[in-house]
Amino acid sequence: MSARESTGFMNMCIRAAEAGDLDSMWAVVQTIRADGDAPPFFAGFDKETFRSHWFGSQASYVAVREGEVLGMYKLGANYPGTGWHFASATYLVSPHGKGLGIGHSLVAHSIGHASCDGSLAMQFNYVVSNLATAVMFDEEKGFSIVGTQYRNST
Template identity: 30%
Template structure:
């Protein structure tokens, strides 16, 4: 599946599914109804930010997107974090699988990240299966850490995958 760096011109193509996924409130700990400015700032950081955003597209249509960044600054910058979203209209076509290794492992290794973690959020069974296939392990679960609109309070999983045995201390993921 074709993958490339996201540009500002991609925002109109991914904003509708970003908005719908946030409004559904089932997977991300984002506000349910962020303003246009808040939504863009959450997903499309300025070029100067230490973040990396890619899109998966087919025939000019954005199918999904991944956002990768250093989990923390300073002495925690060697741990990469990433989130990805796939347009619900295009789920089941491999965009999530294509975006996941692109976002985490390839880019993180090039930035000398030693490990990768997912931000704490509600992970669906298909997403958990994908993470497992990619070598991620659940480190722990925060009981009732997410308020799902239909299921009530459910646990938040923290997942991890080692990328290398050595990482450069303070290596920023850019």
């Protein structure tokens, strides 16, 4: 696959994230966190923590349309060592990109990359349950829910 890939969908491009994308990616995180749709481990993230996680050892990709980052994902082995053959990804879609198929495109893109990288399976550790379209799409792709973590209201 090339470094820059057009999806043909809304003139959107999914490409490897670059250092220059950090501010735009962080803005997406902040917006999602304010909406309450962020994975639970994002609660204490500051920008530097986010940068180290998303520009560290795992590959990160962004979905861009007309210069705006509408979504992103991070892909890598679910666990190091003997867990290398199970891929895992974290996805975030900007509120500006919701309902446009951005998440579907990111998941399809990541599954393709995971397969090319030698992964035999993919596991999503966190899918925010109130994002019903994400849950339905994952189930349509053959994923199963094997556990639910409830939000602590205290």
